Amino acid sequence: MELFEALHTQRAIRRFKPDPVPDDLVRRVLDAAIRAPSGGNSQPWSFLVLKDAEVKRQVGAFYKRAWDHAGLSPLANDPDPSRARVYSSATFLSERMGEAPLLILVCLRGRGGQVSVTSGSSIYPAAQNLMLAARGLGLGTVLTTVHRRYEAEIKALLGIPEDVDTVALVPMGYPAEGVRFGPTSRRPVEEVAFQDRWGQAFL
Amino acid sequence: MELFEALHTQRAIRRFKPDPVPDDLVRRVLDAAIRAPSGGNSQPWSFLVLKDAEVKRQVGAFYKRAWDHAGLSPLANDPDPSRARVYSSATFLSERMGEAPLLILVCLRGRGGQVSVTSGSSIYPAAQNLMLAARGLGLGTVLTTVHRRYEAEIKALLGIPEDVDTVALVPMGYPAEGVRFGPTSRRPVEEVAFQDRWGQAFL
Numbered sequence: 001m002e003l004f005e006a007l008h009t010q011r012a013i014r015r016f017k018p019d020p021v022p023d024d025l026v027r028r029v030l031d032a033a034i035r036a037p038s039g040g041n042s043q044p045w046s047f048l049v050l051k052d053a054e055v056k057r058q059v060g061a062f063y064k065r066a067w068d069h070a071g072l073s074p075l076a077n078d079p080d081p082s083r084a085r086v087y088s089s090a091t092f093l094s095e096r097m098g099e100a101p102l103l104i105l106v107c108l109r110g111r112g113g114q115v116s117v118t119s120g121s122s123i124y125p126a127a128q129n130l131m132l133a134a135r136g137l138g139l140g141t142v143l144t145t146v147h148r149r150y151e152a153e154i155k156a157l158l159g160i161p162e163d164v165d166t167v168a169l170v171p172m173g174y175p176a177e178g179v180r181f182g183p184t185s186r187r188p189v190e191e192v193a194f195q196d197r198w199g200q201a202f203l
Numbered sequence: 204m205e206l207f208e209a210l211h212t213q214r215a216i217r218r219f220k221p222d223p224v225p226d227d228l229v230r231r232v233l234d235a236a237i238r239a240p241s242g243g244n245s246q247p248w249s250f251l252v253l254k255d256a257e258v259k260r261q262v263g264a265f266y267k268r269a270w271d272h273a274g275l276s277p278l279a280n281d282p283d284p285s286r287a288r289v290y291s292s293a294t295f296l297s298e299r300m301g302e303a304p305l306l307i308l309v310c311l312r313g314r315g316g317q318v319s320v321t322s323g324s325s326i327y328p329a330a331q332n333l334m335l336a337a338r339g340l341g342l343g344t345v346l347t348t349v350h351r352r353y354e355a356e357i358k359a360l361l362g363i364p365e366d367v368d369t370v371a372l373v374p375m376g377y378p379a380e381g382v383r384f385g386p387t388s389r390r391p392v393e394e395v396a397f398q399d400r401w402g403q404a405f406l
Contacts, residue, residue, distance in 0.1 A: 003339040006206040007235040007332055012244075023406055030396050030405075032210040034389045036331065037346050040278070040289055041215075043390055052399045075243075086243055108320070117311070117370055118348040120323015125331035125346070127324070128239065129210055132335070136206040143240050143328070145321040159401040167320055186237045187246055193233050196255045198362040202233075203226055 001136045009182035010132055012086075013140025014093035016173030021102045025137050029172075032133030036126035044110050045126050048158060050103040058157055059105075059147070060098020063169065066149040067094035082185065093142065093171070100171035104130065105158070108165045120167070127168050140175040143168050204339040212385035213335055215289075216343025217296035219376030224305045228340050232375075235336030239329035247313050248329050251361060253306040261360055262308075262350070263301020266372065269352040270297035285388065296345065296374070303374035307333065308361070311368045323370070330371050343378040346371050
C-alpha cells in the first residue's frame, strides 16, 4: 500500500471479525513499530501481545470497568453527532475488548511512573507505526489509554515490572462486516497551521 | 512510496541542504499529520511553521542553550558507538537548528501544562505521521523536545497562548549531501515482544 493512502485511510476500528491474526502479520506490525524514533535511540518499548482467551478476558474486564468509571456517558447525548458516534462505538468496544482477536499492550520501560508528556515522544510514534502497518495489512486497530485506571492491577496480572508503564492498549483484528477504513473527518490544515507566529495564517 | 519502505527507512536527519521546502510539500506533510488518531477525535494539535530567518534564529538560539544545559556531553564518550554518534550528530544540529530550511513546532492545545504521558497519545502520532509523510516526499526530519527547557520564552516569542504546550520541535529539509535515509538499527522484535505474560517469548 502506498504511504499516503495508509496515512489518509487509517481510522479507529472498534469492531472485529473473530478470525485470528496470523503470527507473521503480528510480527510485521511489531517490526514496523520498532522502526519508530525515540530519544537518543533509547528504544524504551516493549509490546505485550495478548492472545490467550482468558488473559484477554481479564484485561478486557478491567478495561470495561475503567470505561464505565471514566464519566464519559454524557457524550452519548453530545450535540456534535461525530462525538456521540465515537462515544457509542467506544462503549461497544468496552464491552467486547476482551474478545478482540488480539490485544497489544504498549509498554514504556525505565520511567517507573515518572512519565511526562515528552516521555510519550519515545513511545507513541512506535504505537502509530504499529497502527499504520496494521492498516497496510488490512488489520484494524484503535489506540486506547483508559485501562490505565487499573494500571497496577493489570501489571500484577501480567507480571509487568514496576519500572514499566503500560501506555496504550491496542486491540487488533480484521474489521467486522460493514466496517471500513477511512477517509476520516478532520479540521483542515488551514485551521490548525500557523506561520512564524501564533494566529498568523500558513500560506 | 510504499508504506513499509517509508516505515523502515525513516531515520533522524539532522543535516540539511539549504534549499527551501516548497509550500505545497509542507501542506501535504501537515495534511498527513492531521489524519492521526487522537482521544475522542479531539484533534488537540496546532502546527507552527517557522520560515522567517530571524524567527528561526531566535528559536534556534533557545534550542542551543537548552541542548548545552541538558547535561548530555558525557555521551560523547559513551562506550556504545551508536550513542556517541547520535550525541555528536545532535550536537551538530543544536548549533544549526535555526538554519534549518523549516522548523515545525508541534503544539498540544487545551492542557495548560497539565500534560501527562497519555496526553502524548493525542499528539505524537500526529508528529509521527508528519515525519513519515516527509520521508515519503524525500524530506528529512528529527523529533526533538529539549527546547521545552525554554518553553515559556519560546511561547512568549511566538505569541503562543498559555493553555498550549509546545511538545516537539521538528526541523525539516532535504538531507545534506551524503546524508541518507535508513535502514535503522534496532533491537529485534524477539527482544522487545512478549506473549500473554511479561518475559514470555512471542511466537
